[in-house]
Amino acid sequence: MKTRFVNTALPVALLGILGLSWEASVHFFKIPSYILPGPWKIVRVMWQRMDLLAAHAVVTLTEIGLGFWLALVVGLTLAVLIHSSRIIERSFLPLIISSQTIPVFAIAPLLILWFGYGIGSKVVMTAIIVFFPIVINTVEGLKAADPDTLALLKILEASPGQVFFKVRVPQSLPFVFSGIKIGVAVSVIGAVIGEWVGAREGLGYLMIHANAQLQVELVFASIFWLSILGMGLYGLVVVLERLLVPWRHGESNK
């Protein structure tokens, strides 16, 4: 309990110190707010323009959410297929890995062309980024089953289905969650890049728009919102992991 308190208090304190020195430097060096506004001003804008920011945040969050589900469904399915067949593994895995050398930024204009200015292209972009860590980690997790445990199941005359659902799936869950955590951390990038390249709404769009009008406070306010979204999603995944993988939590508690 005490370490938990310290673990929370330390970063919060550091954040406070950084914020204060930011505020102080802005005043001390007389930096104009169209170059760098102080955090206080940003927070005030966040409050004043709450409705605007929230409306755009909802759009971005929807894109992330849908993109994430798409990545999860496709990623888990593909991982199971890769695990179940050598041929699929040998043909798909190298392509999936080498596909990661293509920067998402490079194909963003194409995705806009194919999936439109609306939410579709952003969903796809998010899915493309998130999908990779989920596939790789899940494949790893499905392979991780202990050979002695598998032998035990064989002696108990378990069917392949029973081996899969009673051993392989639970065994892979911590791996899947590692993949999801990495995916969540980068999912915001996918949505924002999509909105930069072409959109009519969303926090990424708002940033570009505000930047063009030298409303730098609003740019920062959008960034703050994005980071809050990212942290919130990460927190959600951590809570889900505790619920679905309670044994792992118990282990780390020891």
Added chain:
Amino acid sequence: MPFSHAGKAVFYMKNHGSDSLIQVEDLSKAFSRGSDTLQVLQQISLSAGPGELIAIIGPSGCGKSTFFNILAGLLSSDSGSISLNGKKVPHLRGRMAYMQQKDLLLPWRNTLDNAILGMEIQGEHKRLAREQARDLLITFGLEGFGDRYPQELSGGMRQRVALMRTILCKKDILLLDEPFGALDAITRSIMQKWLLKVWGQFEPSILLVTHDVDEALLLADRIYVMTSRPASIKGSLQVELERPRKITKPDMVNCKEYLLELLEDELAVPEP
């Protein structure tokens, strides 16, 4: 000859007659790697009657686990036969439960759910299986720990959960492969008492592999001594001493001396 106490401790050179449940005859197994052939088992013969506790001792790495894997149907033998109630069978799978030195508990299952794994796989209803397991928690000294995860249990407790899972498979033959080998001496001696208690209650036939002479003497009705690789049966000893046994009793000391003599060649330090 340390066997002045004939009648209490006689040694068997021949297998039992027709009353045996399991009869293994001339089982051999070789592994080949490239052009090399490694003979692991050489004409192993032994038998176990219903409800008997049989121990197999031998030096580490002599092929005891290979022998068990053949009995369990994880490996096939090159020659020889296994009979169950006088009928030849390819292996004992389906009739036996298997327990190893590693407890092999699933970390995502609590004590109860680990214990019912075998029943669950055999298609028993999960809720009913849990009820049966809950009633047995006291027998295995696990009361109050039914909903704990393996990571929260001590080594001895984990091994008792594994023993419980093995018993709950409800098979009449148990293969125990150095089940307490990873435990400290005190915990091991407690676990041996648990095993005897459970054996008395459920009366399975037990084949116990161990490299601990004391453990074999404390537990077994009959002890087979294996040679080092290629493993063959060097001799056997019928231990007809009352339980609970004490390793310091003269009869036991005699038996131990005899077994150690049999093992002596196997335990010799190889010449460089």
